[in-house]
Amino acid sequence: MKINLCIDIDGTVTEPYYWLERANSHFGCDIKPCDVTSYEIHKVIGVSDKEYVEFYNQCCHELHMESEIREHSKDIISRLSSFCSVNYVTARQKSLELTTENWLKKHDIMLGSLHLLGSHYKVEKARELDCDIFIEDRYENAVEISNAGFDVLLINCEYNKGPLPENAKRVYDWHQIEIEINRYAQKIKSKKQEIA
Incomplete structure (x- = not known):
């Protein structure tokens, strides 16, 4: 799974x-x-x-x-895609779809499903995609998505300080994101072994 x-x-x-x-x-x-x-x-x-x-x-x-890619995101998303479904969920307007696809291709970032919502409200899309972990940088989104019952990794920035709900965790780079997702995968695997 x-x-x-x-x-x-x-x-x-x-x-x-x-x-x-x-x-x-x-x-x-x-x-x-x-x-x-x-x-x-x-x-x-x-x-x-x-x-x-x-x-x-x-x-x-x-x-x-012309935006720069965040350090290590490309390689780590590529590694995660071996056992994760990758869904990009952005508040960008639908009119930016081709630009977004071209940017991902330009940086050779693993293409997954792409969802341009034109809104910061991402909870319904997370439900629709049966999200396990949401990776986000906007504090308000992280809190809202977390309060809806999803696990959230909030990548640290100057503009997103504040206390987080229990199922949201602040991370500082993509290496830490990879560690957290691997830990999550290991937990699921252990639970499956217990059931079997």
Whole structure:
């Protein structure tokens, strides 16, 4: 039996601060990763939500195509795919589907199923995919998904501090994600052996 992974993309498979250079240039600011203490980017920059959305809509395809890959994510996702079903679940708009597929191909990242929800609400998709573990970077998502009964690995970023529910765990890199998923797989295997 395969483990069903749901993996967010932005800030999880990509570097979390990939948008900074373009945003700094556009808005004439000098924000560093350590300054990004909120997921609400417009608040970090000090502009209205409307202004940020206008900027994002102008360059979203380029922004996502030039984003860097998070260290070790490619190799570890590839290894995990030998015993896990990989499902990418992102809040990106459906109009970014081709851009997202092209980015995954460009970085030679294992393609799994791809779900662009156009919303941060991911609980229903997690249920639909019979998710075992959800890998996420947005704090509010991690809490919501965890409170719905799913195991969550929250990859640490400056903007996602806060206490986590019991079935959510903060991880610091993809090596730790791999360790946690292998531990989960071992637990399932042990339970099956006990039943047999």
